[in-house]
Ligand SMILES: Nc1nc2c(ncn2[C@@H]2O[C@H](COP(=O)(O)OP(=O)(O)OP(=O)(O)O)[C@@H](O)[C@H]2O)c(=O)[nH]1
């Protein structure tokens with residue numbers, strides 16, 4: 721076997737390397753913290769720690785910037801990054817997209833937290849902006865569900881129940897049961913910080929910057945881009961509408 725043939729045989733065994741995201745597809749890369757139940761228990765307040773929340777927002781901002789995304793959304797230990805249909809990053813290679821995004825997320829979080837943490841990554845594909853709005857509504861509902869469960873579970877734990885007792889007490893309970901449980905402990909779920917219940921959204925906004933032209937000595941205004949971080953996201957139809965506008969860059 722000559723070296724060229726040997727080389728191409730080895731390359732052929734990099735079986736998934738030629739896999740590409742479909743042309744024209746809306747793409748979301750979703751990162752999720754690996755074993756963050758254990759990791760957060762060791763280092764952060766339960767059920768929510770603003771310091772943890774801000775580390776996730778910082779990581780989402782790094783991903784939005786490094787990978788030139790349209791929108792980033794974070795809730796709990798996950799981050800979703802939306803790429804527009806015509807993106808050309810890494811030749812749309814699936815292996816590159818998932819591995820590099822997980823690498824960027826893990827490095828950014830670890831550097832800011834001062835503790836080693838890892839993220840996995842996966843890819844979601846959509847046909848149009850309605851699919852994109854469906855996706856982000858789905859993740860926002862997950863945020864609300866997890867926040868309600870987390871608050872109930874940790875309220876019971878702080879009241880002296882064991883992990884097993886707290887889980888058992890919540891099995892089969894409805895959303896209104898859970899709201900009532902919290903109410904009995906003096907917690908009104910709807911008044912808890914919005915970032916915990918609805919997640920945080922980040923996107924590019926355009927703003928006008930006033931400055932001075934040093935050569936001509938005149939006032940000039942220029943248009944610049946910056947990342948906007950929204951910790952008070954709307955819900956349901958209003959959120960869908962926001963996501964659709966951000967997706968097509970009309971903000
Ligand atoms: N202490 C603390 N924990 C949080 C916070 N936000 C999210 N978490 C925890 O992060 C975990 C995320 O859950 P999962 O992603 O399903 O579980 P995991 O342990 O990361 O497992 P894998 O993702 O499968 O590796 C949950 O246990 C949440 O309670 C926070 O602000 N504070």
Ligand SMILES: [Mg+2]
Pocket residue numbers: 752753754755756757797
């Ligand atoms: Mg996780």
